[in-house]
Amino acid sequence: MTLNPPPSQQTPHSPRRIPNRRVLIVGNYCHDVLIQNGSVVAETLGGAASFISNVLDSSSVSCELVSKVGHDFRFEVTHSPIVVPEKETTVFEAYFDLGIDGIGHADRVLKRVSACDPILPSDIPDSSFDFGMAVGVGGEILPETLEKMVEICDVVAVDIQALIRVFDPVDGAVKLVDLKESGFFHILHRIGFLKASSDEALFMDVEQMKQLCCVVVTNGEKGCRIYHKDDEATVTPFLAKQVDPTGAGDSFLGGLVVGLVEGLTVPDAALLGNLFGSITVEHIGQPKFDLMMLQRVQDEVQKRKKQCNLSSSHKNDLNEFHERLSPARFSCVDSQLQPKLLVNGHSCDR
Ligand SMILES: Nc1ncnc2c1ncn2[C@@H]1O[C@H](COP(=O)(O)OP(=O)(O)O)[C@@H](O)[C@H]1O
Numbered sequence: 001m002t003l004n005p006p007p008s009q010q011t012p013h014s015p016r017r018i019p020n021r022r023v024l025i026v027g028n029y030c031h032d033v034l035i036q037n038g039s040v041v042a043e044t045l046g047g048a049a050s051f052i053s054n055v056l057d058s059s060s061v062s063c064e065l066v067s068k069v070g071h072d073f074r075f076e077v078t079h080s081p082i083v084v085p086e087k088e089t090t091v092f093e094a095y096f097d098l099g100i101d102g103i104g105h106a107d108r109v110l111k112r113v114s115a116c117d118p119i120l121p122s123d124i125p126d127s128s129f130d131f132g133m134a135v136g137v138g139g140e141i142l143p144e145t146l147e148k149m150v151e152i153c154d155v156v157a158v159d160i161q162a163l164i165r166v167f168d169p170v171d172g173a174v175k176l177v178d179l180k181e182s183g184f185f186h187i188l189h190r191i192g193f194l195k196a197s198s199d200e201a202l203f204m205d206v207e208q209m210k211q212l213c214c215v216v217v218t219n220g221e222k223g224c225r226i227y228h229k230d231d232e233a234t235v236t237p238f239l240a241k242q243v244d245p246t247g248a249g250d251s252f253l254g255g256l257v258v259g260l261v262e263g264l265t266v267p268d269a270a271l272l273g274n275l276f277g278s279i280t281v282e283h284i285g286q287p288k289f290d291l292m293m294l295q296r297v298q299d300e301v302q303k304r305k306k307q308c309n310l311s312s313s314h315k316n317d318l319n320e321f322h323e324r325l326s327p328a329r330f331s332c333v334d335s336q337l338q339p340k341l342l343v344n345g346h347s348c349d350r
């Protein structure tokens with residue numbers, strides 16, 4: 001991104017500085033049909049974009065969303081999608097009693113039974129953003145879409161599910177291909193963060209990817225693990241009573257990005273992600289979050305610090321690791337996020 005000159009260097013004729021819009025979310029909304037023992041249990045608003053915008057809106061992080069739906073889209077949403085009148089909205093059926101699916105999920109078999117149009121580069125505004133989130137669910141993100149995102153966003157976070165999902169031509173069952181064969185691999189050195197669930201992580205070479213960007217692997221009730229160059233850390237989870245796992249990974253990614261935008265280090269932002277993920281599994285559909293979330297993370301960090309019975313050398317290692325994974329250490333995050341440490345007055349001092 002080109003930085004505008006400070007006011008003292010601006011001539012009367014130079015354009016006024018237009019502030020960056022903060023976060024761009026790209027991915028289709030969908031209808032989720034939850035099926036158990038052959039019966040429909042619930043029909044809810046789905047799509048990573050819906051869960052993520054819910055997290056960002058509840059955290060007062062401003063975002064713009066690009067999403068496509070069909071004529072049959074039936075939910076009220078804060079961020080209006082593009083309606084493609086001749087198409088139907090993307091629909092996923094989630095079966096909770098069919099065993100293990102093509103992705104390895106033991107608790108949910110996913111089938112895409114209808115697909116809306118892909119999101120094209122021309123659907124994305126020609127503005128600049130602090131953060132971009134490529135979060136397709138049904139194959140709607142194209143390589144050229146991601147290329148446009150890396151051009152206009154300072155940092156791009158990608159959910160691997162947007163890149164490696166393929167769909168059975170007969171029943172729409174979700175299967176995964178290796179990241180190298182996804183058609184996106186040549187762009188990945190330009191992204192900042194790659195998020196994968198532990199099942200999806202089997203379809204990439206973490207050792208290779210962590211040299212290109214920060215890799216975050218989520219692992220359900222076990223929390224998540226972060227990999228970047230030679231550093232790794234596990235971020236422990238929050239306790240939750242799981243009702244429906246749908247959207248946990250999405251809310252996690254939303255929380256991670258909220259944390260990064262607010263200037264947290266990556267491990268602390270991932271802790272915020274864990275919190276949003278854990279609350280999401282306690283609900284069917286979109287959970288309601290409140291502004292006490294960041295306070296809860298701050299309390300948790302303090303509690304963990306007190307409980308932490310580590311040797312002093314280990315403590316130093318941990319602190320150094322946090323230091324190395326602070327936003328300022330990511331070249332792509334560097335100048336953009338660092339000045340915004342206390343946006344909205346939230347502070348999450350360790
Ligand atoms: N049962 C659970 N208890 C507590 N936290 C959970 C639970 N399931 C998921 N989470 C949180 O949500 C994150 C994402 O969940 P995960 O199941 O790994 O992703 P996905 O929905 O993409 O499969 C986890 O890293 C964790 O922080």
Ligand SMILES: O=P([O-])([O-])O[C@@H]1[C@@H](O)[C@H](O)[C@@H](O)[C@H](O)[C@@H]1O
Nearest residue numbers: 046047048092246247248249250
């Ligand atoms: O549960 P999760 O993996 O985070 O994300 C889910 C997607 O995998 C699924 O395709 C979609 O229908 C859900 O609404 C949700 O976005």
